Amino acid sequence: xxxxxxxxxxxxxxxxxxxxxxxxxxxxxxxxxxxxxxxxxxxxxxxxxxxxxxxxxxxxxxxxxxxxxxxxxxxxxxxxxxxxxxxxxxxxxxxxxxxxxxxxxxxxxxxxxxxxxxxxxxxxxxxxxxxxxxxxxxxxxxxxxxxxxxxxxxxxxxxxxxxxxxxxxxxxxxxxxxxxxxxxxxxxxxxxxxxxxxxxxxxxxxxxxxxxxxxxxxxxxxxxxxxxxxxxxxxxxxxxxxxxxxxxxxxxxxxxxxxxxxxxxxxxxxxxxxxxxxxxxxxxxxxxxxxxxxxxxxxxxxxxxxxxxxxxxxxxxxxxxxxxxx
Ligand SMILES: NC(=O)c1ccc[n+]([C@@H]2O[C@H](COP(=O)([O-])OP(=O)(O)OC[C@H]3O[C@@H](n4cnc5c(N)ncnc54)[C@H](OP(=O)(O)O)[C@@H]3O)[C@@H](O)[C@H]2O)c1
Numbered sequence: 672x673x674x675x676x677x678x679x680x681x682x683x684x685x686x687x688x689x690x691x692x693x694x695x696x697x698x699x700x701x702x703x704x705x706x707x708x709x710x711x712x713x714x715x716x717x718x719x720x721x722x723x724x725x726x727x728x729x730x731x732x733x734x735x736x737x738x739x740x741x742x743x744x745x746x747x748x749x750x751x752x753x754x755x756x757x758x759x760x761x762x763x764x765x766x767x768x769x770x771x772x773x774x775x776x777x778x779x780x781x782x783x784x785x786x787x788x789x790x791x792x793x794x795x796x797x798x799x800x801x802x803x804x805x806x807x808x809x810x811x812x813x814x815x816x817x818x819x820x821x822x823x824x825x826x827x828x829x830x831x832x833x834x835x836x837x838x839x840x841x842x843x844x845x846x847x848x849x850x851x852x853x854x855x856x857x858x859x860x861x862x863x864x865x866x867x868x869x870x871x872x873x874x875x876x877x878x879x880x881x882x883x884x885x886x887x888x889x890x891x892x893x894x895x896x897x898x899x900x901x902x903x904x905x906x907x908x909x910x911x912x913x914x915x916x917x918x919x920x921x922x923x924x925x926x927x928x929x930x931x932x933x934x935x936x937x938x939x940x941x942x943x944x945x946x947x948x949x950x951x952x953x954x955x956x957x958x959x960x961x962x963x964x965x966x967x968x969x970x971x972x973x974x975x976x977x978x979x980x981x982x983x984x985x986x987x988x989x990x991x992x993x994x995x996x997x
Contacts, residue, residue, distance in 0.1 A: 673718040673963050676945050678869025679842030683791065683821045685749050687938060687963055689721030690714045690956065691873065691949030696733035698896040699879065699949075704736060707951045711740040715747050717960050723845075723871075723947045724784075725753035725795055726776050727763055734783035745786055751845075751871075752780045753825060755795035766994060768798035770809045777813055793823035793845055797996035803827075803835045811839040823871070828996040829858050832868070841868050845947075848872035850881060850936050850975055851914055851982045863943070872937055874986075875946035877902075881933040883915045901984035910983035917979055921971050927962075930955070934962035936975055 673686045694700075695707035711722065722741075724733045734752060741748060754776035757764040780789060792813065794806055813819040821842040824835060835841050844863060848855050849872060863870055878900065879885050888903040897903050902911055918929045925932065930948070937946045948959045967975075985992060 673960065676869075676942060678791075678871070678943065678945060679821065679840060680867045681821055681840050681842050683749075683842045683869070685721035685945055686719050687945060688719055688934065688960060689723055689751075689871070689945055689947035690719050691947040692722055692724045692733055692737060693728045694949040695736055695951040696729040699951075700891075700895060703951060706953070707736060708740045710951055710953050710956050711737070712744075713953045714956055714960075715744060717957070719956070719960055720748045721751065721945060721947065722748050723751045723873075723949075725793075726780055727753070727756045727758065727795065730758045730761060730763070731779070731783060734780055738783050738785035742785065749790040750784060750786065751791035751793065751823065751843075752784065752789055753793040753795035753845075754780070755793075755798065755825075766796045766798040768794055768801045768806045770801075770805060773806065773809045774813075777818060781818065788817060789819045791821045791823050791843060792819040793825045793843075794827070795825050796994045797824070797827050797831050803831050804838050807835045807838040807841075814839070825873075826995050829862050831996050832859070832862060832866070836866050836868065841866070843869040843871050843945075845871040845873055847874045847986060848937070849875045849877050850918065850933055850979060851877050851911075852986055867943070869943045869945065870941070872944065872946045875937055875948050876930055876933050880911065881915065881918055882928070882930040883919055899988055901988060902982065902986065904984065907984040910980070913980045914982060918975070921967070921975060925965060925967065925971070927965050928958055930959055931962040931965050932967065932971075932975075934959055935965040935967050936972065938963060939967060939972065 675684045676687045677684055724737050755768050757767040810822050823843040825845040887908040888898050891898040918932050922929045922932045950956050
């Protein structure tokens with residue numbers, strides 16, 4: 672069984688590892704709903720009860736999948752979902768955190784998730800057209816109405832986090848953070864410590880790259896995220912394989928797998944950190960869950976932090992980088 676960790680200071684407690692559900696419906700190969708549902712059920716058995724989804728995943732079908740999987744099990748899990756994009760004809764068309772849009776999105780999420788409350792509601796991306804004070808105002812009304820329990824932001828910058836937290840305490844920031852993506856360390860992580868806000872690192876396995884099992888971008892089909900991932904293109908792929916071999920070396924030394932090293936590194940970065948590795952397979956889930964039992968020595972951690980080769984390529988293409996609030 673996994674330990675619990677606190678996210679923020681408002682009473683939100685979750686399993687020390689969560690389960691990212693996005694890939695069950697998009698981005699990383701063909702969906703397999705039966706295996707995905709079995710994975711969610713196995714996660715609950717293993718004590719991985721912090722489940723991450725969003726309106727935009729699919730869109731909609733990922734929340735529906737969770738809703739179906741959680742019939743009779745709702746009280747055993749903590750559900751995190753997100754709003755914040757316009758969805759037109761099934762496609763994401765820019766950000767939208769207008770108050771009326773937030774309310775509509777949350778009503779939709781509640782229906783699809785077949786629940787009357789969302790444990791953790793994130794704004795998925797900051798909307799430069801709507802002051803964050805107004806966004807958090809609406810989100811906190813949803814708490815008062817009993818539809819939401821705790822609030823989060825995703826890929827928000829320091830100024831936004833500070834302003835948001837003044838209106839209503841933010842329990843968690845969900846942003847990309849992993850051995851190879853360290854952009855939060857300079858400004859954001861110190862701020863999270865100062866304000867006691869938890870960190871939920873997404874893509875903790877570098878979208879699978881850090882496990883050493885990925886192929887170059889060109890080997891994936893057109894609508895697979897990895898096909899356009901700058902880090903998996905041609906020379907970048909070759910360059911980044913050096914990182915993988917480095918992680919593999921530490922894994923061998925610890926009689927573990929690279930995925931476990933990537934997750935253990937995050938777990939050892941602090942008590943307020945809860946990674947949400949994504950998978951649609953029970954075998955990977957079981958492997959990833961064992962990372963909670965792996966303790967890396969300070970020498971291993973230092974090696975990973977200081978000697979890891981520099982990552983080649985941005986984590987998103989230009990369009991998606993533009994949504995990051997920094
Ligand atoms: N807030 C945001 O903007 C944002 C952005 C991206 C993701 N997220 C959330 O964060 C979650 C995690 O991120 P992610 O899923 O994108 O990336 P990730 O967790 O870094 O990697 C997921 C990929 O790794 C593979 N994988 C998982 N465990 C493995 C193992 N032990 N060995 C080999 N491969 C393994 C998965 O394969 P299979 O698919 O074959 O199982 C999947 O392709 C998502 O599910 C989503 O909920 C949030």
